[in-house]
Amino acid sequence: MQDKMIARAKELLRDGAVNRVLGWKTGEFVYDITPAVFTSAEELDRDFVFDAFTAANLSKYLVKESKKEGKVLAFLKPCDSYSFQQLIKEHRVDRENVYIVGIPCEGKVDIEALKARGISGITAIEETADAVTVKTVYDEDITVAKQDVLFERCVNCKSKKVVICDEMLGENGEIVDSDRFDAVAKLEAMTPDERFAFWQNELSRCIRCNACRNVCPACTCEKCVFDNVNSGVEHKVAANSFEESLFHIIRAYHVAGRCTDCGECSRVCPQHIPLHLLNRKFIKDMNELYGEYQAGADTETRPPLVNFSMDDCEPSIVYQRGGNA
Amino acid sequence: MQVENKEFKPLIVAFCCNWCSYAGADLAGTNRLNYPADVKIIRVPCSCRVNPMFILRAFQRGADGVIICGCHPGDCHYTTGNYYARRRMTALFSMLDYLGIEKGRTRVEWVSAAEGQRFAETMNSFVSTIISLGENKRLEDLRCKTK
């Protein structure tokens, strides 16, 4: 796939259809890949990479890139395409300035998942269709099933379909049945005390680095309320558990109905907080209470929180739902 | 009733829409219908004006319960405001529950301008719910508690 992508990118550059390419750039190790803009065939040949570790969702970069001079080629995975379409819906990107090449995705490998299996000192990684073989500085040679080291979002993939593109490289996939709400349901089934303990424990690790917010394709506010001294909720670090909760509740609330569940927040969290479980809770609730809704699936439908129906349930439904004391 | 709760004076913030619930509260007053002084009302134009941030702010500042009152669905002065409020609050309350915050601490009630009685009853019932839940410990900011 990588070779096909480079070839196609070079073609489009040469034809003048685009003047730059948004993709992924190799790093020091196999896995430390950085999103980058390429402007020449040489750069593409030298640094462009697409493999099991090109996990970053590029759609958010298009907010800025699409406002620059000339057309940019962007390679979007299924997840990224949902995010991108949601950005179009919110008028955050200039569609005309972006040439989208859709690329299929079979899931990305989470380096942290490898490390969680005690694998460290990685010097080389080899990838096959369903396995990953790691060589380490301690002269180990470890092979694990790919499925076991995928990102959570990939294990519970919601869709392998690129929903918006100018062309597809390879076969487009389909929306898949996923068990992505199981973890939410499991939490819901707990007692409030257990849930409280669970989230206090998770959120207490938060260092308010803003990685989740800054990587989130839905968080594209010109100025986030948490950075705006006049917003009333602004704070730079969580001084206590209240502010930890406040940040994550408000953030999840602000992206509710707009979050495509791309999973970037959990991917980048340096403290391994399962932030996607907050967003998915909103998605699950809204699916159940107001009908199925997938942000980014189209550009027309009204998101559930800016919509209503006369016979919506009352907020008191919450008293009956979820786990009880 | 537990003995330890006798000392507990809950702090309750009620957001009332100007057109129905605030007027309902006025009517409760006009009819001299008693409800606890723990309830303090903030007038907002419509229930849809209530931002989740306000609710969290109230808890941060030491509120033990927050209730939002608006016109009955269909009767919104602005036609649709309370429909949005209904969804927003459902989503927020569900999230608070998900985080393990006691369900009863937040409530939405629809009270019309004519329902003075209902307003007083609602407040009485909410206060007693909060008293039974006790002090808000799960969404508190200790900095605000040292008076």
Place this chain on the structure above:
Amino acid sequence: MQRIGVFVCWCGSNIAATVDVQRVAEELKKEPGVVFSADYQYMCSESGQNLIKDAIKEHALTGVVICSCSPRMHENTFRKAAASVGLNPYMVEIANIREQCSWIHKDKATGTEKAIILGRAAIAKVHLNAPLIAGESPVTKRALVIGGGIAGIQTALDIAEAGFEVDIVEKSPTIGGKMAQLDKTFPTLDCSACILTPKMVEAAQQEKIKIYSYSEIDEVKGFVGNFSVKIRRKARYVKEDICTGCGLCTEKCPQKKVPNEFNMGMDNRRAIYIPFAQAVPKVATIDPNYCTMLKTGKCGVCSKICGVKAIDYTQQDEIVEAKYGAIVVATGFNPISPAKFDEFAYSQSPDVVTSLEYERLMNAAGPTNGTLLRPSDGKHPHTIVFVQCVGSRCDGAEKGKPYCSKVCCMYTAKHAMLTREKYPDTDVYVFYIDVRTPGKNFDEFYRRAVEEYNVHYIKGMVGKVVPENGKLKVQAADLLSNEQLHIDADMVVLATAVEPDPSARSLATKLTASMDTNDFFTEAHPKLRPVESPTAGVFLSGMCQGPKDIPETVSQASAAAAKVIGLLVKDKLVGNPCVAHSDELLCNGCSSCEKVCPYGAITYSDKEFRMPDRTTALRRVAAVNPAVCQGCGACTVACPSGAMDLFGFSNNQIMAEVDAICK
């Protein structure tokens, strides 16, 4: 930092009895920014207002907090007082320490403590208040009256009389409404048609009035002074301007079996019809549900015989768009169907009729030409039982209505009296819960029915009506003598409750006017603004607001007209400055706010901005039309970046109140 004055009102003893007003004033004096604090017996009195005015001047106050009754009572009074001495009226905040404090708490310590907290909240808010200046908008000097019954006609006539153009939109082919169906009117017993039809004619002839009959409201946009309304003129398949109303077609139409709604379905009309002889406009209308030509394309009789060629089977609904400064709702009422009340056997026997049906049976233009005959066999009834409160004052409100329909006592007395007068051989029983006759000459009227006409008034409810052998066996209880009664009646007349017209609910949505749970339109204030709806520029006339009789309806109609005239004489309207506004530097252009705005007040445009890094960028940003925005605040919560805020109820103001309360 504001310079704030605090004014604590005693409201006589209303507040002072349960709130230590002096202490409230003292405590609030300690709050930051408070430079003056006083208490006084009646702040709303002239001397109280002078106290405020003097303090504003003397202490150069920039903000005023008044601890008094509900802002819904005197906010305007105090704002005006402040404005009169040059302080922006929106720098005044009210702490409601009467309705929400002194009146609900008995203990003075509790009341005082709460009053101080409420005062602090108002002070905290005032610190963040900014002077607001209301915008102005022009007024379209034309009114729209929705509904052409007596309420609508009267309102339109009065407005037209004052020199303003007014359009009446009536959904049926003629104006006249329910009053046109009535026989006599209480308590004077004059003929309904005799007093109504001249008004209908007057309306038709009044140059300033335009009547859109057989029309409905499709869409209402805009705001007070500037409504834009789409009126759907339903196809009547007859050219209104050509038809002379000769009525030939209505005699020749072969489709004879159409229930005549004017006579409550008790006789038939043709598929092409003029509802009644005095209809205005007197124009035929083809009922598309029955017309053979329209349904099958075969017939065309009316078209052939029409001398002026007024028939047009190809007519389509037409949309007229017009601008109005004010809208009057006069959509009236319907009697509820008693079919749900099995005990009265309405569905089982044609001899059980509603009062309005009885009205038609008594009317000379009715199905029996004014002779009282039983619908079942056309015989003269000898025993008639009137049942009051059918569907009114119901507890459960599943079948009926919780309210009193107000007019039934009087019209039943009228029916009983007229029956006894015309047919002295008839026994008339009236079963009632209470007889309610407050009104000029009403009680006298009722007493005449009892005393002069010997109508049998029995306090009690009819339990069951059983049709049996051509009779109606009425089982009832006499609550006064405490005995069960069995009456073999020839007819039973049900005084059914009234309910708002079913079209009212969707109209309310279009008008963004509010309704109560019974679908009656809500008035802006039940006592002080009874003919205005809470939506500015929308007024209420007649039964759509609540049950009332003709004199009351006409009074309200004229009152509504007066309000409309008062609005239309203005050249400019001063708006509510407490509207939303968008901070363009924060706006993402995401359109969330636009989606939730019920008034379409938000628009987007691309604007060039100088960014902090000295580049320029084209950004899509929201703007609020302050003349259209009503200040609900839905957009402020939909906006994730906090770019949308509301003047007068800003995020920071509300949070400051929260903080002060939770302090």
Place this chain on the structure above:
Amino acid sequence: MTKETLIPLLGVVTDIRADTPDVKTFRVEAPNGGKVFEHIPGQCAMLSIPGAGEGMFSITSSPTNKEFMEFSIKKCGKLTSWLHQMEVGQEIAIRGPYGNGFPVDTEFQGKDLLFIAGGIGLAPLHSVINYCRDNRDKYGKIDIVYGSRSMDDLVDYKEIIDEWCAEDGIDVYLTIDRAQEGWDGHVGFVPNYVKELGFDTNKTAVICGPPIMIKFTLAGLVELGFDKTQVYTTMELRMKCGVGKCGRCNIGDKYVCKDGPVFRCDQLAEMPDEY
């Protein structure tokens, strides 16, 4: 110096003067009288008001004043608005002094001094000018060029006329941007005026004012033959901690709050263009 680096001391505002429509001068003393702390000319102090925030301001009074410190402050934000509305007797929190100050006891000694200020830029120079006046024998001739938008915007106008102009060995040149009734002095921008006046190049110059004015004045001086080593300026006070630790006021490897705010123009030329 404040004993605890980050904990302020109490100061009482004992006098407030309105200098111009948007500049007020505040006199601050310790609660028991006397100065809250000593300083050298050109240093600044952090003033804070709970709820309104804190801000760094130049100390405008001379260290030779033993009774009090003064701050001339222009109203431009939340804190300054708060300060402008406060009344005499108000207590404020104050910590400092921060910054290097002017080299009044080293490089400046014995030199002819040329002070050039624009608008509120006079505030940091006010301290050093009065210090030099009070130690008149240590310095040569003093020239002061001061300009503002209008007559009303000249800070300390009365003191300038009554004291500075009246003193031997001091020449004061005032200018305003646009002609105005009641003004018979010079009209024009400061950088041009400096060039018109054409000073001797043996002087040590100190410039303070808006960035654009500093830029053009410096260029003007260089044109007149001044070397950048002879010219000093003081930077905008974009500091937070004041003690070189919080990490935001650096320009290259120099911290404005520690190594500045007074810089010699040749030093500035070697620093990254991040100010």
Place this chain on the structure above:
Amino acid sequence: MYQLSLDNLQNFFRQIAAHEKLYIPTDKDNVAVYAEYAEGMQLTQKLNTNRSAKDFFFPQTENLYDLRMNGKNLEIEDTREACEDFVVFGVRACDVRSFAILDKVFLADPVDSYYKNRREHGTVVSLACTRPEETCFCQSFGIDAAAPEGDAACWIADGSLYIKANTEKGETLLSYVADLLTESDGSAVAAQQEKTRQLLAKLPLANTDFEGMKKTDLMAHFKSPKWAGLSEACLGCGTCTFVCPTCQCYDIREFDTGSCVKKFRCWDSCMYSDFTLMAHGNSRNSQLERFRQRFMHKLVYFPDNNDGVFGCVGCGRCLAKCPISMNIVKVEKALEVQDA
């Protein structure tokens, strides 16, 4: 040097904890964190904690003082509580070195008393690395992961813990556990150090050399055209700065509790767009400038002001945690390539 069987490790911890608060790196939900020792708490098997150890001396938030306004009167209250003695066990060589770097900032005149207080009360017990990872490059800064500094240094080898006191504080610590310790010649340690050093030499970043940065002057680095490409993917989050053991930028803010205003200090990040935002503007408006500031500070400005010591210890946290995998090593290589 003393020796203690790992079987006795819990006793060792228990005895220290009886005297002073003891913090050890332990696993919590598969993340290594420093936690106050509680009975039975196990030492993590991970190389290092997610967050650095700087929190012990420079916590993410700390209250400085309270302000209360009453009419025209102001009250300033130092709300600090007396700092108790504490021990941090298991600090890796890189993190130990980071304290020396923080000292250069906080203990320089004027001394930051909040930091100094904690520093004086804290005893740092280091633990030598045995399995350095691919992200490690401490040796580029002259740090020997096999011979960590600290008040006391530890090694784990062949089922034993070896410990050596370097300072008086370290000696005091040893006195708490004297009964558990036996003298050792340290030969096991030496052998293990040898092994570790071999591993270190094999690390992919072993040859990263920052000294080259010093060959070019400040302005040339500052003006390098490379910054644009390096910073273009940067999200402007604070992950790198918050996991960094040497990042010490902070903000002073206030929180109005309703009854007083709490002045507190909290970590700040030069990567944040509002870091240098002031009433009259922002001196670093673009992410390029902010990104450049971070690396210029660590690799140019800090050494300029501190006798050539870099503001980095090569712990590798930012390499592992950056959401877009941009880091100091990539920056160094890019800038050096240009210099060459």
